[in-house]
Amino acid sequence: MKQHIIYAHKAFIDGKFDENVTIRIIGDKIASVTKERVPGFGSYISIGPGYALLPAFVDTHTHMIGRGLHLVRPKLDKARTLKDALEVVEQAVKNYDLSEVVIIEGYDESFWPEGRAPTRQELDQVAPARPVVLRRICGHIGVANSKALSMIPIETPGVDRRGGLLVETVPLNISDYFPPTDKELQAALSAAQKEFWSLGIGTVSEFGKWEFMRVYQEALRKRQLKIRVYFSYYLELFDAIKRLGLQSGFGDSYLRIGGIKLFADGSVGARTAAFFDPYNDDPENFGKLFFDAKRIADIIRLAEEAGLQVIIHAIGDRAIEAAIDGISHGTDGNKNMLHHRIEHFEFPTKGQIERAASLNIRISIQPNFAVRWGVPNGMYEKRLGKERMYRNNPIKSLIDSGVKFAFGSDAMPPSPALGIKAAMMHPIPRERIDMETGIRLYTEAAQDLMFMPGIGKIQRGYFADFIIVKLIDLSVQALAIGGDFVYMVPEYRNLFRV
């Protein structure tokens, strides 16, 4: 069996840095963590000053295959003119079979001298044979050629059949209208896995439908899945999963069934996150509550019978209230044994934070959102006003309340180091945390959110999933999953004497 012995000048043990630690790895597990040097066989790795050994990061809310699709699809972000863009389209379609739909991401016509997107007719000229859809950088708008238009059902809203313009429905739900092929999904998984490795991610909480699960299983069978996946299904499959008797935590150490995901509201950007008070820039609008407390409680009760965790997307305070009430009524005082979760939890009131803590509700929060939209004069302030903006992503308040929560990226972008730095430099100073707390929230704290034993800690009996980082910026130098190095910067061997 393979063995490594690691001498770390600095290592992250039990939620904080410790010095001069020896870690012995046998097979895919950590066999011991001690302060003395231990003799043994196998490779010796020495991690010197300036570097540290950390558990591999756990991203408790991401979209790995979704991110992968973005990585593998052709992009228009470098096109400087409409003419450029059409050339990119003409070249890109040549790599696809005639039966495949070509989705091209990321155009931004506001930078083009023509000042407009291509039309259906212009796309037909450069790509007559295959269905082609361009998606604008925002994801809310797109253009289709004639072939692609003919594949969109006739009653679909937001489709201009004449010019090919697509607004909201189709571009936002592009995979429902143009489902990716298995080949595309496999390429996406492999591209995302590579990117996630380079960011030090060892485990993800992923969401999707049956097609994604199939691709994960295929990768597992081929021994290509070297990232641990906790896979939660969207609500539409609840009944099927329940009838099959699948429960949260079923699977093996690389692929387990997670929970059932539902959306209680939308997003602040689209003004669909549900609030008690109206939007500042749209005074009639309180957002959209897709599920009220009663319906959430009904779902929780069914999930409790089935042994399934429920994962509720809730951003605005009105949606958060519905989620908390729903979990409270649905679990009926059982202390939330199934770890029902609220995702994002971006604008809770003080009272809601306290209730979530007392009901033992688990929370996945995205620290990167705070620096992306939660800065003064940023998108949150425009939509919600100053006062509410100051309530965004209250990380330190969550710590103080004792609620069990962890970090996730939502793949926007998928970088734990960036998220930890965002939490350390939170735009609202009273919500800032230190680096050790940030690392804990991106590693061991994840255990409270998923049924995935043996991850997130450098501790005897845990999986040997670890990273070596540069302390100054947390940049990842190497990642091992189950004791095997899957990623390493080129200079690694000189730095660490493997």
Ligand SMILES: [Zn+2]
């Ligand atoms: Zn998400």
